[in-house]
Amino acid sequence: GENVEQHPSTLSVQEGDSAVIKCTYSDSASNYFPWYKQELGKRPQLIIDIRSNVGEKKDQRIAVTLNKTAKHFSLHITETQPEDSAVYFCAANTNFGNEKLTFGTGTRLTIIP
Amino acid sequence: DAGVIQSPRHEVTEMGQEVTLRCKPISGHDYLFWYRQTMMRGLELLIYFNNNVPIDDSGMPEDRFSAKMPNASFSTLKIQPSEPRDSAVYFCASSPGPLDEQYFGPGTRLTVT
Numbered sequence: 001g002e003n004v005e006q007h008p009s010t011l012s013v014q015e016g017d018s019a020v021i022k023c024t025y026s027d028s029a030s031n032y033f034p035w036y037k038q039e040l041g042k043r044p045q046l047i048i049d050i051r052s053n054v055g056e057k058k059d060q061r062i063a064v065t066l067n068k069t070a071k072h073f074s075l076h077i078t079e080t081q082p083e084d085s086a087v088y089f090c091a092a093n094t095n096f097g098n099e100k101l102t103f104g105t106g107t108r109l110t111i112i113p
Numbered sequence: 114d115a116g117v118i119q120s121p122r123h124e125v126t127e128m129g130q131e132v133t134l135r136c137k138p139i140s141g142h143d144y145l146f147w148y149r150q151t152m153m154r155g156l157e158l159l160i161y162f163n164n165n166v167p168i169d170d171s172g173m174p175e176d177r178f179s180a181k182m183p184n185a186s187f188s189t190l191k192i193q194p195s196e197p198r199d200s201a202v203y204f205c206a207s208s209p210g211p212l213d214e215q216y217f218g219p220g221t222r223l224t225v226t
Contacts, residue, residue, distance in 0.1 A: 032212040043204065043217035044156070089156060099211035100169055103156040 002027045002094035006104030021107045023090035024072040032093040033073045039086045085111045117218035125224045131193040134221045136205030148204040195225045
């Protein structure tokens with residue numbers, strides 16, 4: 001099945017700096033790559049997603065880039081703020097007879113004021 | 114819509130007892146997912162339903178776990194008998210389609226002593 005690897009597992013950045021989280025996937029047929037944010041004690045929530053027909057997508061301070069040839073995708077957060085502190089999960093779909101998401105192991109992002 | 118509703122929010126039980134977790138998806142969503150989240154294993158998909166029919170239960174750990182969806186507005190995840198290693202946060206999520214945004218419920222924190 002699909003294997004999604006996520007790095008780093010923890011990341012600390014100064015407020016105002018940028019943060020980058022990277023994921024690789026194994027299934028070359030994957031075509032949907034969402035990112036979820038989970039604040040402490042809360043539920044995961046979708047923050048951005050990208051489909052394989054585009055290479056980059058932006059939404060204000062966050063962006064996702066996709067390299068299908070290399071099978072990796074990344075989350076970029078610019079001008080980080082304290083409320084960006086959370087665990088971020090990447091995911092990729094698998095299509096072995098049915099559609100489902102496989103999640104990465106998560107990155108705990110801490111913004112240092 | 115109130116979003117995905119889960120009950121109970123917290124459950125503490127003794128090893129060997131039966132545990133039933135409940136979920137009400139968002140009205141109109143055809144897909145329902147059950148996830149388990151632990152520090153060690155991250156976010157794991159246990160099972161998902163499409164139009165009340167189980168599609169993929171390959172993530173269900175063992176026969177002690179079972180899930181049902183008797184109608185479009187209700188699903189249960191049952192563990193019988195429960196064991197300490199089942200302690201985790203269990204999330205239910207729903208979405209309109211298989212590769213649409215998944216809306217997570219608040220989760221049920223299960224502790225088995």
